[in-house]
Amino acid sequence: MFWSFFAIFVTMSTAGFIIKLTDRLYVAPFNRLIPRQTFRYALCGGANMGLDMVLYFLFFHFLYEKSLLDLGFVVISPQIASFLTVFPITLFTGLWLAKNVSFRNSPLKDRTQCFRYLLVVCINIATKYLGLKLLTEVLAVFPSIANAIMTVVTVIISYLLQKHFSFRGNSGD
Numbered sequence: 001m002f003w004s005f006f007a008i009f010v011t012m013s014t015a016g017f018i019i020k021l022t023d024r025l026y027v028a029p030f031n032r033l034i035p036r037q038t039f040r041y042a043l044c045g046g047a048n049m050g051l052d053m054v055l056y057f058l059f060f061h062f063l064y065e066k067s068l069l070d071l072g073f074v075v076i077s078p079q080i081a082s083f084l085t086v087f088p089i090t091l092f093t094g095l096w097l098a099k100n101v102s103f104r105n106s107p108l109k110d111r112t113q114c115f116r117y118l119l120v121v122c123i124n125i126a127t128k129y130l131g132l133k134l135l136t137e138v139l140a141v142f143p144s145i146a147n148a149i150m151t152v153v154t155v156i157i158s159y160l161l162q163k164h165f166s167f168r169g170n171s172g173d
Contacts, residue, residue, distance in 0.1 A: 015100035018044070022101070037102060041159055044097035048090055049151050055086045056147050079136050079143040083128065091121060094158075103167035116166035123161065124154040 022040045030039055060066065063085070064078040076084070095117050099110075106113060128150045135146035 015104070018097070018101050019104075038159075041098070041102040041163075044101050045094075045155050045159065048094045048097060049155055051093060052086055052090045052151055053144070053148055055089060056082050057144050059085050060143055077136075079132055079146070080129070082143075083132060083147070087125070098162055098167065103162065106167035107169045108167065113166055117162065120158055120161040120166055124158055127157060128154050 022043045026036055026039050059082040060078055064081050066078050068078065069076040069081040098117065099113060131150040131153060132146055135141040135149060136143050
């Protein structure tokens with residue numbers, strides 16, 4: 001009982017803090033160019049993208065040490081292993097930020113939002129995986145740069161799908 005209350009309190013106070021912080025940064029020229037909701041999504045998405053890039057770099061260079069990962073039944077390249085390791089972390093931080101900060105007024109039920117969010121994530125996984133393979137193995141782009149490129153591509157796809165599908169009907173703020 002205590003932990004449930006604590007988790008709800010931390011979530012609410014953290015979301016409130018992030019909303020207040022983003023709203024304090026929502027000044028000219030941003031407030032004339034883009035809606036508040038889009039600004040919040042951009043800041044939250046940017047923070048999550050930054051977390052993704054830092055973790056990817058650390059995992060690629062220091063955890064996997066730029067070496068193939070042999071699991072015995074399959075060998076995974078270090079760039080894909082890094083992606084697969086970082087992905088669950090940024091999945092949950094991204095869902096939490098989208099649901100509690102960017103699209104917090106969506107009338108859809110929580111489980112509907114979560115299911116739709118996961119569908120969008122599946123699209124992003126396929127896009128990022130194929131993009132990383134193409135950029136690193138065919139076009140010989142350095143893995144961290146390829147990851148950054150594919151992260152930007154998937155963020156754009158994600159925003160459009162989250163706004164018009166996962167959290168549809170959100171009135172913004």
